[in-house]
Amino acid sequence: MGHSLDLRAQTLTELRRRRTTLLHRFHLPTGLVHASLVERYLRCGKATCHCQHGNKHGPFYYLTRSFSGGRAQSVLLKGATQVQEARAAVAAYARALAAMDELSQINFELLRRQASPLDQAAPKRQAGRRSR
Numbered sequence: 001m002g003h004s005l006d007l008r009a010q011t012l013t014e015l016r017r018r019r020t021t022l023l024h025r026f027h028l029p030t031g032l033v034h035a036s037l038v039e040r041y042l043r044c045g046k047a048t049c050h051c052q053h054g055n056k057h058g059p060f061y062y063l064t065r066s067f068s069g070g071r072a073q074s075v076l077l078k079g080a081t082q083v084q085e086a087r088a089a090v091a092a093y094a095r096a097l098a099a100m101d102e103l104s105q106i107n108f109e110l111l112r113r114q115a116s117p118l119d120q121a122a123p124k125r126q127a128g129r130r131s132r
């Protein structure tokens, strides 16, 4: 999970402003994937092949996702473009997750202060109608 932020020193206004920034910046990336990119070197199985003793074949790149209970699903990536796309997709997921985690921490802090996590950002002041 993401690192824990020290939000206690920040004012409500700062927290809400940061939250608004996160929300505006946070579009769910179309190509995100929750998986790991794994590099593997393999033996081919031919008894006479050099890979039986020396250098294995590869690298091969797999996209692997894990399920609870230790089950996993892998797909072999074909070509440099697909590897690059998969790498970007994994990074996009990590960024989205980090943004969501920070949002969660801010809302936790708001609730701790008995401020509503549903409030909009900084209260909007209209000209000529300032409340005191």
Ligand SMILES: [Zn+2]
Pocket (backbone or CB within 6 Å): 043, 044, 045, 046, 049, 050, 051, 052, 057
């Ligand atoms: Zn071989």
